[in-house]
Amino acid sequence: MQFFLASFLLLPFLLVCIVESLVKLFIPKKRKSVTGEIVLITGAGHGIGRQTAYEFAKLKCKLVLWDINKHGLEETATECKRLGAKAHTFVVDCSNREDIYSSAKKVKTEVGDVSILVNNAGVVYTSDLFATQDPQIEKTFEVNILAHFWTTKAFLPEMMKNNHGHIVTVSSAAGHTGVPFLLAYCSSKFAAVGFHKALTEELSALERTGVKTTCLCPNFINTGFxxxxxxxxxPILEPEEVVNKLIDGILTEQNMIFVPSSLSFLSLMEKVLPERFRAVLKRKVDVRFDAVIGYNMKGK
Structure with missing residues (x-):
């Protein structure tokens, strides 16, 4: 009862916050400078990671590029150098904790202290529970969420020491709602959203508010995965469109980025609408893709 009374007394403050948020919608947010910052991007050899590297290169950052694909990594680095940025490449298996830790040590020795970490590397298997092999489930979690822990543990201490830095978590709209035949992927992306939210709160509790956090949650992107x-x-999103939103969100220190922005409304509706109505709404959204189905519907 005491909690509800205290919450009721906060209503005037809630109204002030709502008005403040509405006013901010019409005021351009100041973009911070990241010139000279050391930016590490995982999964930089393709798609969102590659495009993010290009945009940070244009901003005159020093780039540290990680990927398991050496050829893709070198292609990204070549373009970043053409854009005028220094780019250091490391072939890293983000499903391997020890590889992450040993590579992080090399980065600190050969390049310096990372001040912007973009946890982007990810894998996805489009299949139902029965057609998804056990090693595929394990790898999904190793890359899509456990790697976030290892990279953050490796690079966050120096950011906290300086009370300056930025941790970026690339999640998905599938981190807010369940999607059939993406069971392992959705589960890992829900975990990534939880990681971002809990890390944000932990940094606040430790009074390291100079270390910012951003989580990207896009709809389907045309990356071929x-x-x-x-x-x-x-329409299916293009990587350039998503990365433009991401870079703008990082520079204006947005905490959560939905692409398209309408996904934020749908995420809210999922929390407050009756279950029966949500089921009808999801059918209207009509998410489809090619998937492998292991369950035999005819034999049930």
Whole structure:
């Protein structure tokens, strides 16, 4: 009862916060400078990671590029150097904790202290529970969430010491709602959103508010990882569009970025709407893609 009374007394403050948020919608946010910052991007050899590297290169950052694909990594680095940035490449298996830790030591020795960490590397298997092999489930979690712990543990201490830095978590709209035939992926991305939120609170509790956090949650992106994706929410996103939103979010220190922005409304609706209505709404959204189904519907 005491909690509800205290919450009721906060209503005037809630109104002030709402008005403040509405006013901020019409005031351009100041963009911080990241010139000279050391930016580490995992999964930099393809898709979102590659495009993010290009944008940070244009901002005159020093780039540390990680990927398991050496050829893709070198292609990204070549373009970053053409754009005028220094780029250091490391072939790293983000499903391997020891590889992450040993590579992090090399980065600190050969390049310096990372001040912006973009945890982007990810894997996805489009199949139902029965067709998803056990090693695939394990790898999904190793890359999509456990790697976030290892990279953050490696690079966050120096950021906290200086009370300056930025941890970026690339999650997904699938980190806010369940999608059939993406069970392992959704679970790992829910974990990534939870990691971001808990890390944000922990930094606040430790009074390290100079270390910022951002979480990116896009809809389907045209990167080739998911075959023939389609949804009634709109056209499939291009990497450039998503990365433009991400970079803007980092520079204006946004905590959560949905692409398209309408996903934030749908995420809220999922929390407050009746379950029966949510089921109908999801059918209207009509998420589809090519998937392997291991469960035999005819034999049930």
């Amino acid at each position: 998911i075959k023939n994706p389609r949804t009634s929410l709109g």
